[in-house]
Amino acid sequence: MWKDFLVAVCLMMVLEGIWPFLDPASMRRALLNITEQEDQVLRIMGFISMLAGVVLLHIIN
Secondary structure, three states: OHHHHHHHHHHHHHHHHHHHHHOHHHHHHHHHHHHOOOHHHHHHHHHHHHHHHHHHHHHHO
């Protein structure tokens, strides 16, 4: 189980590193836009992201 968890973390790191590697300027702009959002908007975005991840895991498994 721990091995699967660590593999998932490593894959997440690889996937999250693609955008700043390919286009760091747009990543910087996106992060600046995120810092200007209200907390409620960020919470909703985080919830939608988590929900989408759970649904995708359910579909895959």
